[in-house]
Structure formats: structure tokens, C-alpha cells
Amino acid sequence: MTDLAHHALPNRTAPNWWRSLGAALVVQAAFWLVLYPILYRATDRPETLAIEAPEVARLSSASLQDLAAATFEPVTLPHTECCEPGYRAFRFAVTLDDVPEQGLDLVPLISNDNLMTVVNGTVLRLDGRMDWDHLTYHGNNRSITQVPAGMLRPGANTFVLVAVRKFVPYIDMNPPLVGEHVLLRPILSKRAYMLGPYQDQSIAVGVVCAVLALLLLFRTDQRRFALWVFLLVLSWTLRNLYYRWVDPPYDGTTRVFLYFVLTSFLPVAWLNLANEWTPKPWPGVHRVSVLLMTLATLAFAWLLYGIGPAGYDPSGVISDTLGLTLGALAMLRLVVHLAREADPRYWEAALFGLILVLMAIEFYQQWRFDRSTGHLQMSLPFLLVAFVAAFIGRNIRLFRSMNEINQLLREQLTARENELAAQYARQGELLRRETLLDERRRVMGEMHDGIGGQLLSLLHASRHQALAPEALHDGLSEVVDELRLVIDSLDAVGSSINVAIGNFRQRMTPRLKAAGITLRYRNDLINEPTHLGPREVLHVCRIVQEAVTNALKHAHCDEIELTVAPSDDGSQLEIVVRDNGRGLDHTAGLGHGQDNMRRRAAAVGAVLTVDAAYPDRAAPGTAVRLCLPMQADPAAPVSG
CATH class of the missing domain: 2.60.120.260 (Galactose-binding domain-like)
Structure with missing residues (x-):
């Protein structure tokens, strides 16, 4: 069993005020003068575009x-x-x-x-x-x-x-903040870190602290102190997890109810932890605080489940009032203890005081200005510092008696970690090389089969003057479009149907307009197919390009309609290219083009149909319809 040092303090004749004050000033200065500017202080508002x-x-x-x-x-x-x-x-x-x-x-x-x-x-x-x-x-x-x-x-x-x-x-x-990517992203990089990776790191730190606190709970005679350490760390971690859990298995009312419960329990845990940390805890604090928490929980349930959204504001008032009151009592308990008794745990007291100050500031901002500083939520790593300081500061005989075993285990663990790190490094290098080779082969294949062949044909025709200048210009334009499609497939947004077709539309509109053709575009797609990578998106874009190019060259139309929308049951993505031209009977030279489109459609697991767009008209036009599944078929082979 362990023995917590604060229940066996050495006898002293007078409090050492200077050491306590010095430790508190050092910790506060380290936070507000060093960590605060790095982690919390907002950067200057960047130069943005007018809204x-x-x-x-x-x-x-x-x-x-x-x-x-x-x-x-x-x-x-x-x-x-x-x-x-x-x-x-x-x-x-x-x-x-x-x-x-x-x-x-x-x-x-x-x-x-x-x-x-x-x-x-x-x-x-x-x-x-x-x-x-x-x-x-x-x-x-x-x-x-x-x-x-x-x-x-x-x-x-x-x-x-x-x-x-x-x-x-x-x-x-x-x-909203809207600005050029190259100017705005460097300024907002700290914000992006604090809103993403830092939150996940805080949750990981909280989990480690909760496990250590749980171990302490089963190893110490002072169970009440260890219990409140565990409950504080657990509730704080759950509150951080609350913000990151995007698909919880309960409804919106329960979600808001849990928010108020977790937020209100934090000051309860802080008050009891501060009280139990002192050598002579005030009697009845845990009973009264738990009773207040129980009444607040019942009030939240009645307001939120009974009244509904109109109960949100009263619940906020109860939570803020409870938090501000108990937070002030926790600070008062520490001040009274340090004023009456000498305590050798200067650094622990200073660390606890810092976190309590942050908690008091947070609830005051919520109560007075109805806004959050974010310091309380982001200060979870500092709880680990306080906990480790308290843990190391105790006279735990268990750790002292097992030093040799721990040293041996550390050496073995270090050796094994080095072996695993070297092995993972080798595997990572092999995987990186294989990925680069696959991508290089794919791009070279695209260049050779598509762009390379077209360029050689145009070069041959140019040398023998087999093409008119206008036809040569059209051929080179098609090569440029093919090259842009390949480049798009290498981009970070290359796996997005919306973005890829949007880029294609932007490139084709001037050419169609010059030919006297109006492009009508409609996109109702919200949730994109989940299984398409850059290569599959490139296939889809080439099918659309082939259909639009055929209409431009052969249909004698003045209007082309491009539609992107999910099917009625949501299982298929339908991409349709319609023209109001002469129709299939008058369209020549499309056999090879249709074969290419059908081959690309099969490569992505889609179905391609070519029919008359307007069968009842004299000029029935042509409709090219691509039906693509929204989710991958597990039994389907992976396209290569």
C-alpha cells in the first residue's frame, strides 16, 4: 500500500510564505508569459476579402x-x-x-x-x-x-x-474569414493545430491520466482523494471527447443534456479534489456538492426533456452559476489551507492553483459575457503535469522497492523498441518506393496510350500536311485537355467528382461558346461516391469529355446539357450528357469512341448507355448516360 505524503506532513512552527508565494509566481509566470502567448493568444486578424x-x-x-x-x-x-x-x-x-x-x-x-x-x-x-x-x-x-x-x-x-x-x-x-490560400493558411496554422491535433492529444493525455488515477485508487489508503482525481480526469476527458464524437448513438436532446452534466460536474470534482488534498478536509463538502450536482442534473432533465429547446437558456444559467460558485469555493479552500498551515508541497499547490484560476476565468467569462475562452478545455495537459508532480512527490515505497526490475524492463523495452523502429522504417521505405513506382507507371501509361499517341498522329499529319490548320488546332486542344485531366488526377482534389467535372466545365465552356453551343450544367450531387480514387475519377472525366467532344464535332447541335445527380433511391450516381443535334442515325465515326467510353465505364464498375435524347423530335439528339454505384461492390475486382 502507498502512503500519501499530505496525510503525514512534517511538523513546522510557522508557514513558509516565501516558498509558497515564489512557487505560485513561477508557475503563473511560466503559463501567462510563456505558454499563453504560444498556445492561446490569438494572432493578428489576417488580411481577408470583403464579405x-x-x-x-x-x-x-x-x-x-x-x-x-x-x-x-x-x-x-x-x-x-x-x-x-x-x-x-x-x-x-x-x-x-x-x-x-x-x-x-x-x-x-x-x-x-x-x-x-x-x-x-x-x-x-x-x-x-x-x-x-x-x-x-x-x-x-x-x-x-x-x-x-x-x-x-x-x-x-x-x-x-x-x-x-x-x-x-x-x-x-x-x-467569415475568406482570403487567398497562400496568404491565409500560414497565419491560421496555429488555429488549425489547436482545433484538430491538439484536441486529440488532449484526449490521449486524459486517458493516460485516468488510467494512472485508477491505478492509484486501488493502491492507496486514501481512497477519497484518489477517487476525486480519477473522476476529475475522467469527466474532463469525456468533455473533450464530447466535442470530437461526431456520430453519437443518442439524440440531440440527450447530447445537450450530457454537455451540461459534464460541464457542471467539473467544478464539483475540482472542489472535492482541493478539499481532499488538504490535510484536514472540511466535513460534508462531498455530500453537499454531490447533492447540488444531483439537483442540477434533475433540473437539466426537466428543462431539456420536458420543456425542450426553450429550456436551453435556463440550463445554461444553472450550469454557469454552479460552476462559478463551486470554483470560487475550491479556490477559497486552497487559500485557507495555505494561510493556516505550512505545506511542503509548494509546486503541487502552485499547479493546482493555476488550473483553478483557469477554471474560474472560464466560468466568469461564461457568466458575465456568455462566451468561452477555451483555456479550460485546452489546459488538460497541465492536469497531467499536476498529477505527475503529486504522484512523484509522494513517498510510494512500491516504486522504490522495484527499481532494479524497472531498470531491467526499461532496457529490454528500449532494445525491442529500437528493433521495431528499424523494421517499421524499412517497411515504410519499401512501401513508399512501391507507391512511387505504381504512380509513375500509371502516369507513363496515360501519357503513352493517350497523349503520346495523339501527339505522334498530329506530328505525322502535320509533316505530310494531311490536316487543315483548324483540325490541327482542334487536335492539339484535345491533347491539352487530356494533359490537364492527368494533372488533375495527381492533385489533392483529384478524387472529387464535383471538383473534377467543375474544372472540365470551366475548360470546355469557352470552346463550346466559340462554336455557338450553349452548355447547360446542373449538379445536385452532395455526398460523392466513397470508393473513387484519382484514377477512377479520371476515367469518369474522360467519358464526359468524349461525350461532349462527340456532340461538338458530329451532332450539329446548339445546346449541350450536362447533369450530375444521384438516382431516386440514392444508390447510383447518374451523369448524363444530352445534345439537341441530329441524333445517332446521322452521327458517324462514333464506334471506336463508344468502345473507349464503355471500356472506361467497365473499369470503374459503371454502366454506359447511348440513346436518343428526344425521341419524339425531328432532331432527336443523343443522350450519353453513365450510371455509377455510390458504394463499391465488395465482389467487384479492383480496377488497375
């Missing part, structure tokens, strides 16, 4: 059809939508003189349970689901979204942020 014509509309669902039919009303930012949950569309415009080569960065700054980003009528980003009955909560995992250059255009660009709230009756809208 024009902000408007808000209410939607019945997060579909593009409802968005197109919505009635928008102008608003002044910042703006708060109150007081009913539901869907809101926040629309604004950004004007570009020229499209940046690497696109834009977007930081929405809108409170939500989940968010869909639409740029110029095309869905750019949707994490998870926005269906009311199957909602995922990706809104808590805020991140920076890159808008590819292919989705932008010179002049006015329309952005729409479709937000959903399942229970919370407020949607706060602040001016």
Missing part, C-alpha cells in the same frame, strides 16, 4: 432544391438566428479580380451542429450527414476549408453556408 451582401434564409432541409427555392433576407453581421432549431442558409458574396492560383481559404465562424459549404452552386464540403433524423455533429470540429481555383471565377462568387441545429435554439453568425 458582401450577407443574407439569411430558413430551409426545411439541407438540399440544393430547397436552397434554390429559399427566400433570403439581408442581415448585418454579427447576426444570431433565434429561437428555434432547424436549418439556416447564410449566403454572401466575395468579389475576385483574378482567381488565385491555389484558390481561397474559408473559415466559416458560424455555430452549428453540422455545416454544408456551397460555392457558386456546387457543394464543396459536407462532413457526415445533415439529415434531420440521422444528423452527425461535425460542427464542433472546426477546420479551415480550401476552395479550389476550379470552383472560382473572376468577379462575384457566391458562398452559401447551410447550418443545422438539432436542439440548441441559436445559430451565431460572424463575418
